[in-house]
Amino acid sequence: MSVLLIAEHNNKEVKPFTYNAISAASQIDQDLHVLVIGFNADEVAQSISQVPSVKKVIQVDNEIYENYIAENYTSAIIKQADNYSHIVCSANTFGKNLMPRVAALLDTSQVSDIIKVISSDTFLRPIYAGNAFATVKSNDPKKCVTIRPTSFDPAPTTGGSAEIVKADAADKTETTQFVKREEIKSDRPELGTARVVVSGGRGMQSGENFKLIQQVADKLNAAIGASRAAVDAGYITNDHQVGQTGKVVVPDLYIAVGISGAIQHLAGMKESKVIVAINKDGEAPIFSVADYGLEADLFEALPQFLSELNKLNTIQK
């Protein structure tokens, strides 16, 4: 039995969640190989070879992989799949897009978004927006699994020296063309891995008012999140959305401002260590998951919160 993990990267750097996925994959089986599919991605392969739990790195390098087109990635993975009992990657938009395509070609029923490895064939996964947990056992001879990165600690990144083996590229798809990618650059911590997240909802009333959130986030070195309502209303871009169909976050501190707390939003944040809710509606469901609830008008509370934070001598980073 060996596990093949599909690395997520941008051809230069390993995406942080790959290390969480490595942790999960090594819990499935110790014989863990990582497949780095990319273009001019030698640095990525090097970085991954230094992860102590990785036994081997397989690098497939070709210009057709520059933009992570799922069809091209899938062919490259299928070429390697014979040697492995499990194929694993993160359950973020990268893995969600890719893994089912692989699984179908292997005639495997995929296990999506696991939060715990119980044994090599049995996993825990949330269903119904995390309102139930299902223990599931895969009976397929070859298993395809995506893992929820925030449910596993990242693997140590240094100290190992796995061999890097080059493998040939597979066929290129002629039917999908990459056009462009609009990444929102920010100096803030990434939403998925930030220690503190400050999120705004429909209660913010406008995109302009998100400045109040930004000021608090700056002070706390926090990432900025949002409810679907706020994204739908155009207050903020989609990459900030927390929830069932957005990102799942588990920061040490999650501050929900003007968010009512729909089931779908709670699905993305209720595992956070400490939750603060600021909302003027005392009956809002967000208070049911909040450790500290403040029933107040956010337009008064946020400036006060900022000034109280400014009074503190030190703030943990």
Add this chain to the structure above:
Amino acid sequence: MKILVAVKRVIDYNVQIRVKEDGSGVVTDNVKMSTNPPDDNAVEEAVKIKEAGKATEIVAITVGEEKAQETVRKALAVGADRGIHVKVDGIIEPLAVSKILQKVVEKEKPDLVFMGKQAIDDDCNQTGQMLAALLNWPQATFASKIEVKEKSLEVTREVDEGLETIEVNVPAIVTCDLRLNEPRYASLPNIMKAKKKPIEQINVSDLGVDTNPRIEQIKVEEPPKRKAGIKVANVEELVQKLKNEAKVI
């Protein structure tokens, strides 16, 4: 162009689900059911494309028990032309659904297949990508904008980093995000008209597809409950609690 739109019947998104005491699943008896929300976006997009004169026919399909037909009927009421109901009882995994859809696609020969990106019950997010693989068609997942060109689609996809745009040749599979459009409500006259539109029933056994589950659901349980929190009186108290009690700032 002909568009096939797949819709799934799920527990309504507003329902707080309950786990069965015997751990065999969640309670579905006497619970409000509706169409999986992003599937509504898929139907809406197909209808908009047809209204723009770029599609000739919309066929709505569902796979499920008898009552799953309701979701097809709803799609017919907002503009689909005819329906297909593949009747199957019990748990059916995305792999099996995609094999069923593959058979129907081979018969119906649509140019496009639309569906929601994820069902809000099992949260699998698999069927569209699997169908694309089985048909060897391109896939455009998590679509928040679709531009129909002559023989291709330009699709903007919502990804973790922001937005990505790809061009896929037709025939293609698109899985739809909630922000793709604003699904319309069916008018009463259209609901009445939809009752006369045909829904073809197909027994899954006639398709020759293996639908046996590959995954055993061992148990379903409630997630651990959070301990009840407190309400603070004002901002000063909040900051003190965060600093001295929770020790997170």
